[in-house]
Amino acid sequence: xxxxxxxxxxxxxxxxxxxxxxxxxxxxxxxxxxxxxxxxxxxxxxxxxxxxxxxxxxxxxxxxxxxxxxxxxxxxxxxxxxxxxxxxxxxxxxxxxxxxxxxxxxxxxxxxxxxxxxxxxxxxxxxxxxxxxxxxxxxxxxxxxxxxxxxxxxxxxxxxxxxxxxxxxxxxxxxxxxxxxxxxxxxxxxxxxxxxxxxxxxxxxxxxxxxxxxxxxxxxxxxxxxxxxxxxxxxxxxxxxxxxxxxxxxxxxxxxxxxxxxxxxxxxxxxxxxxxxxxxxxxxxxxxxxxxxxxxxxxxxxxxxxxxxxxxxxxxxx
Amino acid sequence: xxxxxxxxxxxxxxxxxxxxxxxxxxxxxxxxxxxxxxxxxxxxxxxxxxxxxxxxxxxxxxxxxxxxxxxxxxxxxxxxxxxxxxxxxxxxxxxxxxxxxxxxxxxxxxxxxxxxxxxxxxxxxxxxxxxxxxxxxxxxxxxxxxxxxxxxxxxxxxxxxxxxxxxxxxxxxxxxxxxxxxxxxxxxxxxxxxxxxxxxxxxxxxxxxxxxxxxxxxxxxxxxxxxxxxxxxxxxxxxxxxxxxxxxxxxxxxxxxxxxxxxxxxxxxxxxxxxxxxxxxxxxxxxxxxxxxxxxxxxxxxxxxxxxxxxxxxxxxxxxxxxxxxxxx
Numbered sequence: 235x236x237x238x239x240x241x242x243x244x245x246x247x248x249x250x251x252x253x254x255x256x257x258x259x260x261x262x263x264x265x266x267x268x269x270x271x272x273x274x275x276x277x278x279x280x281x282x283x284x285x286x287x288x289x290x291x292x293x294x295x296x297x298x299x300x301x302x303x304x305x306x307x308x309x310x311x312x313x314x315x316x317x318x319x320x321x322x323x324x325x326x327x328x329x330x331x332x333x334x335x336x337x338x339x340x341x342x343x344x345x346x347x348x349x350x351x352x353x354x355x356x357x358x359x360x361x362x363x364x365x366x367x368x369x370x371x372x373x374x375x376x377x378x379x380x381x382x383x384x385x386x387x388x389x390x391x392x393x394x395x396x397x398x399x400x401x402x403x404x405x406x407x408x409x410x411x412x413x414x415x416x417x418x419x420x421x422x423x424x425x426x427x428x429x430x431x432x433x434x435x436x437x438x439x440x441x442x443x444x445x446x447x448x449x450x451x452x453x454x455x456x457x458x459x460x461x462x463x464x465x466x467x468x469x470x471x472x473x474x475x476x477x478x479x480x481x482x483x484x485x486x487x488x489x490x491x492x493x494x495x496x497x498x499x500x501x502x503x504x505x506x507x508x509x510x511x512x513x514x515x516x517x518x519x520x521x522x523x524x525x526x527x528x529x530x531x532x533x534x535x536x537x538x539x540x541x542x543x544x545x546x547x548x549x550x551x552x
Numbered sequence: 553x554x555x556x557x558x559x560x561x562x563x564x565x566x567x568x569x570x571x572x573x574x575x576x577x578x579x580x581x582x583x584x585x586x587x588x589x590x591x592x593x594x595x596x597x598x599x600x601x602x603x604x605x606x607x608x609x610x611x612x613x614x615x616x617x618x619x620x621x622x623x624x625x626x627x628x629x630x631x632x633x634x635x636x637x638x639x640x641x642x643x644x645x646x647x648x649x650x651x652x653x654x655x656x657x658x659x660x661x662x663x664x665x666x667x668x669x670x671x672x673x674x675x676x677x678x679x680x681x682x683x684x685x686x687x688x689x690x691x692x693x694x695x696x697x698x699x700x701x702x703x704x705x706x707x708x709x710x711x712x713x714x715x716x717x718x719x720x721x722x723x724x725x726x727x728x729x730x731x732x733x734x735x736x737x738x739x740x741x742x743x744x745x746x747x748x749x750x751x752x753x754x755x756x757x758x759x760x761x762x763x764x765x766x767x768x769x770x771x772x773x774x775x776x777x778x779x780x781x782x783x784x785x786x787x788x789x790x791x792x793x794x795x796x797x798x799x800x801x802x803x804x805x806x807x808x809x810x811x812x813x814x815x816x817x818x819x820x821x822x823x824x825x826x827x828x829x830x831x832x833x834x835x836x837x838x839x840x841x842x843x844x845x846x847x848x849x850x851x852x853x854x855x856x857x858x859x860x861x862x863x864x865x866x867x868x869x870x871x872x873x874x875x876x877x878x879x880x881x
Contacts (some may be wrong), residue, residue: 384563384566387563387567388563388566388567388570390807391563391564391567391810391852391855391856391859392567392570392571392810392852392855393809393810393811393813393814393851393855394810394811394814395810395813395814395817396810396813396814396847396848396851396852397574397848399832399836399844399847399848400574400575400578400844400845400848401578403836403839403841403844404578404579424807477697481697481699482814484699484701484702485699485700485701485814485817485818488699488701488818488821489817489818489821489832489833489836490833490836490837491836500699503699503701503702503705506705507701507705507821507822512705512708512709512712512713512720513713513720515709515713515714517709520702520705520706520709521706523702524698524699524702524703524705524706527697527698527699527702528694528697528698528699528702531697532693532694532697532698534697535693535696535697536690536693539693
């Protein structure tokens with residue numbers, strides 16, 4: 235698997251490197267001489283010894299915990315004008331206050347919640363569409379493939395942000411769920427292409443032929459035969475879409491196209507920027523939201539590299 | 553080659569058609585009355601409300617049957633008529649876009665080309681070299697996970713607020729007139745560096761990671777092992793690996809264009825750079841719908857042209873597409 239710019243898995247045309255196409259199919263190369271661990275614990279065995287996976291996962295889980303319990307740690311409401319204006323971080327206001335006297339820490343932890351919501355929902359929806367389109371196109375082939383491929387290519391060319399700008403100019407985005415749905419509907423194409431290419435190489439295998447001979451229908455074959463053989467691929471795809479959705483969401487919020495009466499990391503950057511926090515040097519206001527995003531998305535990407543090494547024995551050394 | 557390009561051009565034509573149709577359909581098929589929705593957000597005076605309602609109804613052409621609206625939309629498009637900006641009445645949208653375009657291109661083109669070049673070189677150097685890999689890879693992941701606007705804010709904070717080496721806003725010293733003078737060029741460069749660097753760094757991370765991973769795959773390929781067995785110098789093997797790894801990177805460039813352009817939009821806003829991004833923000837803030845529509849179409853056309861250039865480059869670089877074999881996709 236190749237992680238491209240902004241964390242996309244760019245499919246390498248139809249010619250996927252053999253190591254990628256093969257890796258998920260063969261049981262991970264545990265040496266035959268040693269007693270092979272049971273399948274589930276085998277994953278854990280390699281996962282816990284991979285520092286990239288452990289580091290990335292702990293980073294993401296750490297932020298997730300902070301998002302869960304953070305809002306209960308502070309008495310200040312995120313949008314209430316409670317404190318001094320432009321206050322430096324103090325024991326009362328851990329991350330300082332905005333120039334309107336709002337608590338930055340409270341905004342930050344609530345913003346983290348929004349980021350996770352948009353990431354999971356938006357990434358999840360994109361994953362669902364991408365996998366469905368990719369499986370159908372790859373397995374059916376022929377005219378179905380042509381049509382879906384055209385659709386994929388068209389959505390691929392139109393930049394997500396551009397289409398969201400024009401939609402958000404008309405749809406009043408009031409909730410993060412709406413925002414996540416808009417993101418999910420536009421960011422699936424590369425995933426569909428990746429799944430399609432994988433499905434192509436899998437559908438000619440003997441075990442799929444056998445399944446077809448037993449008279450199972452297309453959906454069953456895809457769900458029970460093809461998908462499990464690329465489960466690692468599908469998992470990594472979800473992680474990348476998750477991170478991507480957070481980044482797109484932040485850009486939308488920064489442009490003022492997200493839910494404006496809520497709190498999000500992008501909106502924090504937007505309001506700190508518009509209130510010239512830069513010129514005033516209120517670093518405690520504009521640094522946390524970006525660090526939060528870098529932490530979550532970077533953690534996801536590093537975790538993905540770790541997963542790649544866990545699933546693909548060839549990458550394990552080094 | 554002809555088939556390859558013909559297929560691509562077909563995709564681009566369909567994309568253009570879809571984009572124009574989306575542009576046309578969104579105000580018409582979204583729930584609610586678009587004219588009222590626009591007006592309520594503008595919070596105009598009651599007297600001007602009336603005039604504006606009339607203007608919008610006419611401007612959108614809502615007073616004719618829907619199929620005719622669609623045809624009229626296309627006809628206007630082919631006459632280069634993107635409508636008139638509402639916030640900057642009566643400047644045509646096209647004129648505003650034309651004024652902003654050079655600045656966006658001045659940022660985007662060097663950022664795309666230089667980050668692609670440097671990212672690939674550094675990524676290729678890092679592959680299978682432990683010391684370099686351990687520094688390049690983490691830094692690249694950090695960069696590619698960074699939202700562009702935030703990196704822009706941080707760079708502006710460090711270099712403009714604290715160190716005061718670079719200015720934070722506009723494309724040139726506003727006491728100057730844009731002319732072909734040395735003084736203006738210096739001022740332009742001075743204002744250009746930070747936004748350029750922001751775009752460059754984020755894109756650089758992505759290319760470095762991609763190239764590093766591709767080189768590792770290529771170095772494991774049979775031809776690399778064969779060359780090594782023949783006793784070819786490592787330099788030569790890496791050179792061949794680089795050439796092969798470059799092809800998927802070019803495909804990746806086409807895929808990444810949208811993300812890079814989105815990045816340029818937000819970075820321009822951070823630096824108040826007078827390009828399409830800043831224009832987009834003012835259009836959003838003023839609910840200047842025709843301007844948003846025009847910018848959207850313009851971005852699509854720009855992306856299509858860029859994609860086409862990349863396709864041509866691909867044909868020139870990959871001999872397989874020329875002889876009509878697989879490849880490219």
